[in-house]
Each structure stands twice: as C-alpha cells, then as structure tokens.
Amino acid sequence: MRAFTLIEVLVTIGILVVLGAIALPVSHYFEEDVALNNASQQITETLRFAQNKTLASEGSGSYGVFFDTNTSAYTFFKGANFSQRDTAVDELHILGKSIEFSSVTFPAGEVVFAKVTGFPSSEGSIGLKVKLRPQKTQSVFLGSSGEINASVSSVPSDLARVKDSRHLHIAYAGRAIATGTETLKITFPNSGNPVVQNVPLAWEGSVDVGGQAQKLKIHTHFLNDPVNSTLFSMHRDKRFNTKGFYLELSGDSSGNLITYDDQGQTTKGTSIYASLPELQ
Helix, strand or coil: CCCHHHHHHHHHHHHHHHHHHHHHHHHHHHHHHHHHHHHHHHHHHHHHHHHHHHHHHHHCCCCCCCCCCECCCCEEECCCCCCCHHHHHHHEECCCCCCEEEEEECHHEEEEEEECCCCCCEEEEEEEEEEEEEEEEEEEEECCCCEEEEEEEHHHCCCCCCCCCCCCEEEEEECCCCCCCCCECCCCCCCHHHHHEEEECEEEEEEECEEEEEEEEEEEEEECCCCCCCEEEEEECCCCCCEEEEEEEECCCCCCCCCEECCCEEEEEECEEEEEEEEE
C-alpha cells in the first residue's frame, strides 16, 4: 500500500482549511437568519396573545406589549398602559444576541388592545435587524383594526395587493361556544334566491347553488381554549367558487362571522366576538 507523501498531506489539510473558512460564515449567516425569523414570529405571537387575552376579558383587564429599544427586549403586560400595569403579570422577552430593534413606531413604545373590538391603541410597526448585517431586516405591522402582518426586507411588501383569500383565520373571543348544540349556518344570497346550509363546527363539502357546486372547508384550530379562545379556519378557493355567502354561528345573536362576495373578497363579520379575517 502506497503511503501518502508529506506534500499530499499538506495539500489535503490546506483544502480542508479553505473549505472550513468558507463554510463558517455561511453557517453563521444561517444562524442569524433563523434568529431573525424567530424574533419576528415571537413578537407576532405575543401581540396576538395580548389581543386574544383582552378579547377574552381575562381578569377584566386590557393587555398590551411594551418594546424597549435600549435593552432589545419587550414585555407582555396587563393594564391600561405600561406605567400603570400589574407587574405580577409581566412576561419579559429578550431578543437573540445577534438581533436588535431597528425601529418601533408605537407612541411611547407600547400598544394596548381594546376590549370587545381587539383594536390596538395605535397602529404601528416593529423593525428588527441583524446587528452585524443591518441590511438584513424584518418588520411586524399592526393595523388599526388589529390585523398583524410580518414582512422580510428582501421581499417587496404586498400589503396593497388584492389577495386571494383561499385560506384565512377568524379569531372568536369573549364568548364560549356551546359545542354540543351550536352549528354553523352558511347563507348564499344567490341574487335573491338564497340557499341555506347548516353544518357542524368542523365541516368540508359542497353546496349546490344555482347548479354550481360551491366547495368549502371550515374547522377550528382552537375551540374554547382558555388562552387562545376559538380560532376558525376557512378555506374557499375563488378559482372554483363563484357564489358569495355569509357565515353565522347559531348561538351568536350579535351578527355573522364573515362575508364573502362572489369574487371571493371578504368583509369582517358583524359579530362583536369575531376578529378581522387574517389571510394565511
């Protein structure tokens, strides 16, 4: 068996060193990107948590989030504002060591959600960036009606785009659903010749409306959950559905959960317990 020469060994070691030098920055960038994505997701979840807790009126109080750009941390709190909060409820979140805030546009760095509607005290955004790569950013946007969206700097914002609402979520909070007796009611106006279909809280199927099959899927991700309340998931593909409808919950006398027009565009339901539809 031929032995390796010293030159061959040195060349092999040199190649390994070069490959390692190339791989280390790539691996580091990947870790930073993951940390940035995680920070954006956690902020989004914290905002939704505060909104849902307020809508559920847990402890008869409002909940909010305070963002401290000096410490790269944010706090979930209970109270009308951060300075008058119940400190026993505080939940402190610290950004990863490679991530920091690039901007926070909420007045005084805080936002509080209103009871019944779940609307924020102010619309605004939270900007995040990688410390050593400031061009790598993400933002979380909170709209005046409580909608929450996240975007990445490398992808153009599509907030103004007319979206195809094939899959959306509707948060339902502040009222427990009687799962043993309540049903969903789907009403297709059908140009003055309404078609009504009563279905269970989780249902997938089609309804004949004017000779055209309208395919829908409705289910819940949460149902009377003590923390997340109820979250309805709606699937309606406008490539195959041509008839608008509105959806009601039999035990909710305050209004419907959502309205679709014939083109598939949605309108927030009139129910005081239903949130603005959130596209997925």
